[in-house]
Amino acid sequence: MPALRTVRTVCPRNCYCTCGMLVTVDERDRIVAIEGDPENSATGGHVCLKGLSYARRQTYPDRLLTPLLRRGDGADFEPVSWDAALDEIAERLGRVREIHGPAAALYYEGSGSHGALGGLAMAFWRQFGGCTTTYGDLCWPAGLEATRLTYGANLHNHPRLTVESRFIILWGHNPAETNVHQWRLILDAQARGATLVVIDPRRTDSTDAADVHLRPRPGTDAALALGLARAIVDAHLHDTAFLAAHAHGFEAYRARLADYPIAKVAEITGVDEAAIRTLAISYGRTKPALLIAGFGLQRHTHAGQAMRAVALLPALTANVGVAGGGWQYANLASHCLQPLPLPPEPPAMRGIPVSQLAGHLESLEAPPVRAAWIERGNPAVQHPAAPRVRAALSALDFLVVVDQFLTPTAKLAHVVLPAKTLFEEEDLVTAYWHPYLQWRARLFDPPGEVKPESEIWRVMCERFGYDTRWFPSDRRAWLKGLLPAAQQDAIDELPSRPLDLSGHGDVAFEDRRFPTPSGRVEFECAEAAARWGVDAVPSYAPIDEGHTGAHKARFPLQFLSCKTRDRIHSQFGNLDWVQGVERPHVVDIHPSDAEPRGVGDGARVAVWNDRGRIELVARVTPGIRPGVVHVLEGWCHEGDPDVNALTAEGLTDMNHGATFYECLVEVTAV
């Protein structure tokens, strides 16, 4: 038997699961096994296909192992030494700063790989004199803010308590594809007798396992939530004792429900009146009941208000603070690290909302953005209005991209720097579903000329003559310093097991203490009104590009671009192993929409609007709501549809999120 070593580490992707992994390596540094870490009781000793694909990705032939330089527009990349790459960067970045000032440089970090060390980029940029950075988030911020405003914190029960639930509602959530470890727990709860309800305009692998499936029109979730609340209150199934003790503004909320008679809600949402009443009554009567919301229902303009409306249902029925019950959106219990030690922030720092990258790159003045540095992200395909992002990046004087592969974004760069994999640098990784902080181990030395980003920023500082004392000489000691002051000894334990350092316990809000201004669950929220200019009580407002939108006559179909199990956005699908099991990237269209357009199953169609046009194959299916079309997002390889040619650069009502799912299109046979 060859000598094997097994190392505990963690998958750092932008994914619910953040799986603890046991990676076994042979004496020639080949990965011979990747298994789940049983110590992580949320992921239960399992990984998914994406985690397994690291065995292929680590040594994939396409991986970038040296810096690449493109001399002049249209020229091919050529491999160069670090010295040559750094010379080019120093010269061209320096020139941009000289002419336009430091804020003419954009530093963009995506969500491609989580870890505390990523923040070290600022040790360079602050000494550079500042830069332009992004704020907000493409994915989930409206729901985070809605939850914070309602409950005071983004916490939820430990995932393993899911099995104790007797009634589970998945709202805009498809864990059979996007959180397979949660799916196992849900199936276990179902096997123990729990009822499973899924609310989704599509049929998915999750809806197919459900006992009840409601299909509202996209963008009408606030109305559906208020309608359910109305039906619960009409049936006297709200918990008056809980509300008297723990609700703030319930009377104002109750008055608001008068605006949402069930018949009206049925008309807005397209969900049958009887189905709304039945769900309300079952949810109100069955305890404990767990409501899990996905990110999908908050990808439109009125997202925050919609999420507040949905998030209040567990409080209305006193399902908060109980095992097997609760509101699940995001669990930030592991987000306990201290800020990185960094040089002081210079005045020339400037922020732009990440969801409106194209618009700002096109129009920013004083100074305009003329150079950009992009790492851990792929905005050329993953941002709304992606073709405009590509045009704006192409028009820059200078672009540096750090990546493991030559992505569509990297192809636009003047300099591409080779990025590490998760196995090539130690780090601390937080999660957003389970409460665990986890240690990412270093299994291998970076191959070829690869440097971890933290090392890249150190050599950048050296090249520019900046102070490098911000960079760790001993990563473990440096990471220890980021742990909460009283818990720094945990650094010795973290390599062997995931740790919940939060002290919140497994049941969120078990003590019914809510860190809101009122100390109660905020049905009426003055902060929401003051901070975001929304109604203090949740309400429904139709989205501009929704089923009642002004553009509806020209673009009658609502376009959704959802996630699936074989990708995290534009990651993983470049690997042959993953392509062997990937889902087809077709446009799902209902027969009642396909027939009048002369679109047959398997036909090639154009999906288009005033922003763009993509061509792909139609899948005519009853598995989608009439009036809605769907294409899986995530551009990973040639032939994948450029879905973000269609999407708009809107902003959510709260917290600067993107509005990917507020998008009207037409479909035409080609």
Add this chain to the structure above:
Amino acid sequence: MSAGFVLDLHRCVGCGACVLACRIENGRETTAAWRRVLPLNLRRYDAGPTYFLSVACHHCDEPACLQGCPSGAYEKRPDGIVVHVEDRCLGCRYCEMTCPFGTPQFDAGRGVMSKCHLCAPRVDDGRAPACVATCPTGALQYAADVDNAQVRPFVPGFADPAGCRPNLRFRTPAGSTRAARFDALEERLRT
């Protein structure tokens, strides 16, 4: 009695983790996978359920690969596992033609066939096959005697046209919408 796989069609989401686990365990970086996932009814027509068949070798009671092999490169072990003995393989690809399930794969680089051995080394060691150990939802299971499982021997998409008596069984828990759809399908086939 024979060893084989049991697949819970309610739990299987067709994720493909089993396919990748097999590749890692059995060292097949670039050639065709021993395990495959066949999606059924991805259009989600109301006529039946949408489900996924994760399939490898079925370690048949009457293995066509073995019966059709001119060089005796297949053996059926006492526990039922059908193994391919590479140093007896001519690469003639008869088994590729005789197996009705398309299980044996030709490795062009080495000029021999290969196929799933149910992770016999792991099974002999008391461990589950890699695909089973990896399955994140617990859908794929190993059974030392598949006939003892409370299961369906047949679902649409999986037939036994050549009388090989494959050792793959299916589970569809009663009560789910999906199970009702399976029941309706079976009823239609009976009438």
